[in-house]
Amino acid sequence: xxPAIRALGIATTTIxxxxxxxxxxxxxxxxxxGIDFGxxxxxxxxxxxxxxxxxxxNNSGYYDISELNVTTHIEDSNGTLLTVSNTFVxxxxxxxxxxxxxxxxxxLGDATEYIELIFNDSFFVSDTFVALxxxxxxxxxxxxxxxxxxxxxxxxxxxxxxxDLPFNITHVRVVVPVxxxxxxxxxITGTMQLEIYNDVNELVTSEKTSLDVRSxxxxxxxxxxxxxxxxxxxxxxxGNVHFIFEIPMFTTELWMPYG
Amino acid sequence: MVEEGKRxxxxxxxxxxxxxxxxxxxxxxxxxxxLPRLIYPMDLFPLKYNQFFYLFVGIAVFxxxxxxxxxxxxxxxxxxxxxxxxxxxxxxxxxxxxxxxLTMPMEGTTVNLLVDLKAFLAILILMSLLEIGKxxxxxxxxxxxxxxxxxxxxx
Numbered sequence: 001x002x003p004a005i006r007a008l009g010i011a012t013t014t015i016x017x018x019x020x021x022x023x024x025x026x027x028x029x030x031x032x033x034g035i036d037f038g039x040x041x042x043x044x045x046x047x048x049x050x051x052x053x054x055x056x057x058n059n060s061g062y063y064d065i066s067e068l069n070v071t072t073h074i075e076d077s078n079g080t081l082l083t084v085s086n087t088f089v090x091x092x093x094x095x096x097x098x099x100x101x102x103x104x105x106x107x108l109g110d111a112t113e114y115i116e117l118i119f120n121d122s123f124f125v126s127d128t129f130v131a132l133x134x135x136x137x138x139x140x141x142x143x144x145x146x147x148x149x150x151x152x153x154x155x156x157x158x159x160x161x162x163x164d165l166p167f168n169i170t171h172v173r174v175v176v177p178v179x180x181x182x183x184x185x186x187x188i189t190g191t192m193q194l195e196i197y198n199d200v201n202e203l204v205t206s207e208k209t210s211l212d213v214r215s216x217x218x219x220x221x222x223x224x225x226x227x228x229x230x231x232x233x234x235x236x237x238x239g240n241v242h243f244i245f246e247i248p249m250f251t252t253e254l255w256m257p258y259g
Numbered sequence: 260m261v262e263e264g265k266r267x268x269x270x271x272x273x274x275x276x277x278x279x280x281x282x283x284x285x286x287x288x289x290x291x292x293x294l295p296r297l298i299y300p301m302d303l304f305p306l307k308y309n310q311f312f313y314l315f316v317g318i319a320v321f322x323x324x325x326x327x328x329x330x331x332x333x334x335x336x337x338x339x340x341x342x343x344x345x346x347x348x349x350x351x352x353x354x355x356x357x358x359x360x361l362t363m364p365m366e367g368t369t370v371n372l373l374v375d376l377k378a379f380l381a382i383l384i385l386m387s388l389l390e391i392g393k394x395x396x397x398x399x400x401x402x403x404x405x406x407x408x409x410x411x412x413x414x
């Protein structure tokens with residue numbers, strides 16, 4: 001019986017020592033884990049926008065971090081899922097540094113789905129889920145919920161009082177005061193086409209103008225359109241202005257009454 | 260005169276046991292409380308886990324003292340088994356069945372952390388079961404030896 005007792009004693013002592021060493025080094029490794037986040041940046045893409053969240057991991061501990069998986073779900077203020085993004089880092093070896101970026105792509109190609117976001121300020125709800133394997137035996141999961149404010153690129157589009165001025169012997173100049181605020185993080189570069197419809201919904205005149213509106217700035221311009229003298233009577237005191245905004249990320253339209 | 264001799268004998272037996280138990284208790288206290296606190300500041304951990312740590316220190320020191328005090332008796336093995344059983348319950352409670360869940364406020368948001376320590380918990384429980392097995396062997400050995408010595412004294 002004595003050899004069995006001795007064997008069990010040696011086994012338990014050895015495993016206890018290994019467990020204590022593992023626990024101590026694991027806590028030390030976690031305490032020496034350097035995680036840093038870079039500045040979030042938005043980039044325009046061919047299909048919409050990309051939010052890039054750079055992160056940096058300095059694993060100066062004793063154990064590898066494997067299967068690091070970052071998943072982000074972004075929903076609009078109504079709870080509609082806008083995008084799901086995933087970043088996978090297979091291994092952060094002990095004593096190594098890893099620099100990566102979690103890219104969240106929001107497609108704005110079909111602008112009709114995001115019409116509210118184009119003309120109204122809102123907020124996004126971002127659910128971030130991080131999973132990793134510490135020392136290959138301890139799975140860790142982390143989740144967080146962040147509300148991100150969203151600024152509309154064409155906020156508060158409004159049309160002022162339309163008036164006409166003589167231009168030459170055949171035409172008059174129709175002046176359309178247009179204003180909106182670019183609340184978004186992106187500069188708007190593209191075109192704005194406006195069509196003036198009278199009170200019987202007949203197209204009176206149209207014009208296309210270029211747009212270059214800096215982020216967080218106001219567009220307040222008078223757009224000139226030209227109308228032949230014969231058609232001046234078509235311009236009524238009230239009607240609708242049809243805007244077609246075309247920027248590299250999307251094309252959208254808006255109807256606005258005037259008068 | 261005889262009673263005084265008996266008391267003296269008892270004191271002679273008790274004093275070394277008490278000293279040994281106190282020494283062992285101090286050694287355990289230093290090893291499980293003082294050294295870890297020296298290496299890792301306890302305020303890093305949530306309050307709940309600090310309290311669990313103090314409970315662990317209490318269990319470790321108490322059983323170290325009583326096991327040493329009753330060494331060479333049947334109670335030594337009984338307390339060893341009790342310690343292993345209590346540690347199994349303690350580990351299951353501390354590790355919340357193997358999954359630790361923490362909620363931490365961080366820069367205006369709430370971060371939920373989930374650590375899966377099932378493998379670690381399984382090893383700890385296995386260790387405690389091995390301790391119980393060892394104590395059972397020691398208890399059997401102790402009883403066999405006592406039976407043998409009583410038989411010898413009868414002959």
